[in-house]
Amino acid sequence: MSQSDDGAKTGARRAFLKNVAVAGAATGLSGVVGETFAQTGAALSATGPAPKPATSTTIALNKQYAEFLSFADAQDFEDAKRGLIATLPEPVVIKGQGEFPAWDLQQFAFVKGGPENNAPSTVNPSLWRNAKLNMNHGLYTVVDGIWQVRGYDLSVMSIIRGDRGYIVVDPFITTEVASTVWKQLVIPHLGDKPITHVIYTHSHVDDYGGVRGLVSDDDLKSGKVQIVAPVGFTEAAVGENIIAGNAMGRRASYMYGSLLPRSPTGIVDGGLGKTTSVGTITLAVPTMFAEKTGQKLTLDGVDIVVLMAPESEAPSEFMFYLPKFKAFCAAEDATHTLHNLYTLRGAKVRDALLWSKYLQATLDMFGGDMQVLFASHYWPTWGNDRINSFLRAQRDMYRYLHDQVMRMANMGQTPLEIGQAIRLPDSLAKHWYCRSYYGTVYHDAVAQYNLRLGFFDGVPANLHRLEPTESGKRYVEYMGGAAAVLRKAHDSYNQGDYRWVAEVVNHVVFADPQNTAAKQLLADAYEQLGYQSESAPWRNFYLTGAMELRNGVRKGQAPAPQSPDTIQAMPLDMFLDYLGIRLNAERANGKTATFNLVLTDTKENRVLGVENSALHYSKEKTSSSVDATVTMTRADLNSIMMGQTNMQKLVMAGSAKIDGNNQKLGEFVSWLDNFDFWFNIVTP
DSSP states (O other), rough: OOOOOOOOOHHOOBBOGGGGGGSSOOOOOOOOOOOOOOOOOBBBBSSOOOEEEEOHHHHHHHHHHHSSOOOOOOOHHHHHHHEEEEOSSSSOOOOOSSSSEEGGGGGGGOOOOOOOOOOOOOOOHHHHHHHHHHHHHHHEEEETTTTEEEESSOEEEEEEOOOEEEEEEEOSOOOOHHHHIIIIHHHHHOOOEEEEEEOOSSSSSGGGTGGGGGGGGHHHHTTEEEEEETTHHHHHHTTTTTTTTTHHHHHHHHHHHTTSSSSTTBBOOOOOSOOOOOOOOOOOSSSSSOSSSOEEEEEEEEEEEEEEOTTSSSSSBBBEEEETEEEEOOSSSSSSSSOSOOTTOOOOOOHHHHHHHHHHHHHHHHTTOOEEEESSSOOOSSSSSHHHHHHHHHHHHHHHHHHHHHHHHHHHOOHHHHHHHOOHHHHHHGGGGOOSEEEEEEEEHHHHHHHHOOOSOOOGGGGGOOOHHHHHHHHHHHTOOOHHHHHHHHHHTTTOHHHHHHHHHHHHHHOOOOOHHHHHHHHHHHHHHHHOOOHHHHHHHHHHHHHHHHOOOOOOOOOOOOOOHHHHHHHHHOOOOOOHHBOHHHHTTTTOOEEEEETTTTTEEEEEEEETTTTEEOOOOOOOSSSSEEOOOOHHHHHHHHOOOOOOHHHHSSSSSSEHHHHHHHHHHHHHHOTTOOHHHHHH
């Protein structure tokens, strides 16, 4: 179809707050993240009402997927196993720093089988197939001289043989995973050679976070190891999630199912990979840059040809060709799924038109020569004909979504109408690598409308809508009260109309969040929608929503402050911008403050001011008409940002100095909010 028994053991039922809070960019000011920290999870036991089975409606809908798609096609299963050299020993559990492992594939042991359709009734059969493929793990040969380590994180780490040592591409999310696979797989089976270069293909944490698990500070400082990244990488990597980091991180806990039990009624997959690792996230600042398409770089004797792809899957991204190996690294722009043009954790919308043009450039520049394509996720594709077919389909998929959405918009259709109507043609939709395991046709289409025309659909009634609690109360009153609404909603539920039930009963829940019957019915509807979802993020969102409606928000350990690497790479102005969004307008109302900030080690000066409940700053050297001057080092400011100290301690130790009105500085700090990570999502 075109896209639109919790019998697990106790260990598989425990939900951990993972690094997904930064699966998109690492920032401890969240958060995942996207792509949202070095943190352990908080164990949240799966108590409360048990998940319910799939209904006959859900079973019938999932059967339609099974009938539309070709489960007899086993090519992906062959490719996912091709070139296997070795695996980590079973059970696959990589030790973390604290109580919880960095990686535990054993939790997903219930996901098994081959290309046949053996999906449980509670899992979309297409997603189940993807989940089975993502259970493959180990060190693999791509071609002679290129290898991949797959199945130990959401992302894939690639290794290229150079003249003196190894070139590493995208070193996972966490140092614990990167270090373990290097010591237990790469060195024993490929040989103990030095790493000469690390390539970050783009500015998401799953492509750089594990770097210091592979290279030492000394090697970085001496230049023995060079870090290669696309231009604009550092600002994008650090900054994508800063301003909206906390909201992005909380939403990422839904998107990646990090609070769900690992079971056929919980999380079964992450879409791009099994799930995210948990542990220490690091960042080594780039020392070499890919700057323009056609640029040639020589890394340890290996020539690479750059193809820049900014504002595609990431703000800063590049792909590259290896002529020596006839191999193309597609980064995250050509993977075995329809990717996100908008990520549900929240981020800027991605441009499908640009994306498709980068894939056209790939075909134009390298299509006649390449013999293998590998990427930041999933398994490679071999053979020139297969690669070209794959790239053409990926190109056309993104182009189709952009162009058809804008065609429909120019005919006057609204985003929701477009999302409901648009379908990929069967010539694309029947390809497994065009299925909605991560993005979906629906939300990608709505995102492209938003990219070009914004949130407003042109209907005046939608220009200034009531907020959900107020509108919920009025809807419920108009519909005869909560009891009447729920009676009708139960009938709709029994008819399998779960989207309508969710829309209507959500009004009841927001009108009266204490209405247990409404929350339970809404949870039941979300659950069935989750069971039907081909997209792992959609499934995880629905099922996490159902869990929190049934059990409430069960606050575990919130994301910890971000890594020292991330803080050190953060520009001062970015930190000040973050202070600005923490400023509580009501507490600052009618008040003013001005300060000099002098950083002695980095020779940076800012003049900060608050007036009209807004923070502003300028790069003047200093001002004589301020309430106070704060003199300190950037290193100490970093320590404050990491929660290792505070201004009072620094002043008492003589490390910082405040000249002027100390009380005014304290007053300013009192105007700043601290964000609660565990805010409500499915209730007001």
